[in-house]
Amino acid sequence: MKEVKISLIGYGIVGHGVVEVLNKKRNILKGLGLDLTLISVTDHTGTILDDKGIDADKILSEKTLANVATSGMKGKEVIEAIDSELVIEVTPTNIVHGQPGLDHMESALSGGKHVVTSNKGPLVVAFNHLKKLAVDNDVMLKFEATVGGTMPLISLAERTLIGNTIYGIKGIFNGTCNYILTRMAEESIPYLHALSEAQDMGIAEVDPSYDVEGVDTAGKVVILANALFDMSIKYSDVSVIGITGITPEALSLAKKRGYVVKLIGDVPALTVRPTLVPAGSPINVSGTLNSAAISTDLSGTITVTGLGAGSIETASAILSDIISIYMTKPIDFYF
Amino acid sequence: MRLSMDLELQDVPGQLLLALQPLRDNKANIICVVHHREKKTPRGLIPVRLVVEMDRSKLDAIKKQLQSSGIALVRAGEERFIEAVSIILVGHILDSDLGDTIHRIDSTGFAEVMDLELTMPGVDEPSSAYIKIRATGKAEIQKAISILRQVSEEKKLLVIEPIEVEAV
Numbered sequence: 001m002k003e004v005k006i007s008l009i010g011y012g013i014v015g016h017g018v019v020e021v022l023n024k025k026r027n028i029l030k031g032l033g034l035d036l037t038l039i040s041v042t043d044h045t046g047t048i049l050d051d052k053g054i055d056a057d058k059i060l061s062e063k064t065l066a067n068v069a070t071s072g073m074k075g076k077e078v079i080e081a082i083d084s085e086l087v088i089e090v091t092p093t094n095i096v097h098g099q100p101g102l103d104h105m106e107s108a109l110s111g112g113k114h115v116v117t118s119n120k121g122p123l124v125v126a127f128n129h130l131k132k133l134a135v136d137n138d139v140m141l142k143f144e145a146t147v148g149g150t151m152p153l154i155s156l157a158e159r160t161l162i163g164n165t166i167y168g169i170k171g172i173f174n175g176t177c178n179y180i181l182t183r184m185a186e187e188s189i190p191y192l193h194a195l196s197e198a199q200d201m202g203i204a205e206v207d208p209s210y211d212v213e214g215v216d217t218a219g220k221v222v223i224l225a226n227a228l229f230d231m232s233i234k235y236s237d238v239s240v241i242g243i244t245g246i247t248p249e250a251l252s253l254a255k256k257r258g259y260v261v262k263l264i265g266d267v268p269a270l271t272v273r274p275t276l277v278p279a280g281s282p283i284n285v286s287g288t289l290n291s292a293a294i295s296t297d298l299s300g301t302i303t304v305t306g307l308g309a310g311s312i313e314t315a316s317a318i319l320s321d322i323i324s325i326y327m328t329k330p331i332d333f334y335f
Numbered sequence: 336m337r338l339s340m341d342l343e344l345q346d347v348p349g350q351l352l353l354a355l356q357p358l359r360d361n362k363a364n365i366i367c368v369v370h371h372r373e374k375k376t377p378r379g380l381i382p383v384r385l386v387v388e389m390d391r392s393k394l395d396a397i398k399k400q401l402q403s404s405g406i407a408l409v410r411a412g413e414e415r416f417i418e419a420v421s422i423i424l425v426g427h428i429l430d431s432d433l434g435d436t437i438h439r440i441d442s443t444g445f446a447e448v449m450d451l452e453l454t455m456p457g458v459d460e461p462s463s464a465y466i467k468i469r470a471t472g473k474a475e476i477q478k479a480i481s482i483l484r485q486v487s488e489e490k491k492l493l494v495i496e497p498i499e500v501e502a503v
Contacts, residue, residue: 247456249463253452274493275498
């Protein structure tokens with residue numbers, strides 16, 4: 001049995017999902033020979049610690065850790081002080097400076113701890129730096145959940161499609177934009193109406209600019225370009241147009257000719273823009289779904305689709321990353 | 336005169352050569368041959384599109400020769416434009432001189448706006464337009480799109496391009 005002590009940094013929607021999923025799957029994972037124990041959880045209010053494993057039932061009903069924290073330690077202190085071998089970093093994303101996630105990831109990787117994350121910010125700001133830290137310290141940095149949520153994309157390209165040359169990836173990487181465009185097309189409603197509906201349903205944030213201006217999608221384009229195309233690009237290298245200018249009339253005109261309008265991120269073109277997609281295309285998915293078409297030399301075009309966000313769905317991608325660290329031999333093992 | 340022809344060939348060796356022979360005999364200059372092996376017709380034939388420079392008066396002779404070789408000539412006509420792209424524009428399309436926007440494409444000589452539909456919900460609200468641009472080839476389509484992007488940037492119009500350029 002491989003015992004793995006884990007620290008969770010960040011206890012928002014995704015953090016709750018992680019606690020729930022690790023708790024729910026604990027016995028199944030033990031059956032696979034993997035004993036995952038969450039020994040610390042940290043948010044902005046403090047940290048709860050238990051070397052024998054934190055009781056999920058005790059904290060899942062708490063929105064923050066304010067009432068249950070056993071220590072005032074902050075994320076970086078926990079990473080440095082606590083004897084965990086893997087850090088799950090799910091603090092809020094900031095793609096301008098990457099903080100606080102960037103500090104957390106640097107500390108963990110430098111300290112010889114694996115990092116699994118859904119936090120795009122640090123990867124957009126410093127992907128190659130973090131990747132080098134991981135390699136230098138002989139640990140892994142896994143980030144499937146940062147692009148397309150539960151939709152397998154990075155592992156698909158890195159492992160399953162290994163041997164293929166990947167020409168490009170085009171896809172719908174933001175569920176909020178896809179929901180708004182879908183509703184506008186279905187009901188011929190204006191953008192602002194569809195946006196307020198999405199906000200009421202909790203699909204769009206009160207300040208939706210990060211999603212609807214294409215910033216989130218562009219962040220994913222940066223991660224894919226750096227991770228899968230060996231590029232070294234920054235956010236400012238991506239040409240970004242969001243969906244705020246789209247009219248219901250534009251969607252009707254497109255529909256009449258057999259098209260839908262989707263916000264498409266394109267690597268290695270490094271563009272994010274509203275794009276006409278043939279209605280019959282496999283990447284034409286509706287609602288909050290994400291999709292991606294990966295064009296390759298040997299396998300043609302592979303299309304994947306799945307839920308791009310959500311607490312449990314994102315936690316699922318995090319769980320797969322954790323398992324893959326311990327249960328999959330690195331590709332270079334074979335060579 | 337430049338003509339385009341759509342033929343359907345049987346999927347056996349030598350058919351393309353057989354189809355090109357009448358063109359050679361009638362001194363047609365072949366500009367482009369697109370052999371759609373992947374797009375078989377329901378009868379299992381392979382569509383081939385040819386663009387040729389030739390004397391139009393020779394067309395009947397070519398048709399007869401193709402027929403006698405068992406090759407179906409589905410269509411032949413003056414067709415300079417073999418590629419097309421559908422684009423949606425959003426913004427103040429009329430106020431920013433739609434005529435000029437179209438002229439900037441048409442004046443290239445290699446591309447034209449062939450179809451246009453405009454929707455205007457209100458005087459102060461942005462309008463939306465569907466346009467179809469045809470051009471003499473893939474490279475020319477890309478050039479036409481670049482021109483449209485440039486014009487749209489000047490006029491603050493949003494250009495929604497297709498994920499891939501379609502064949503006509």
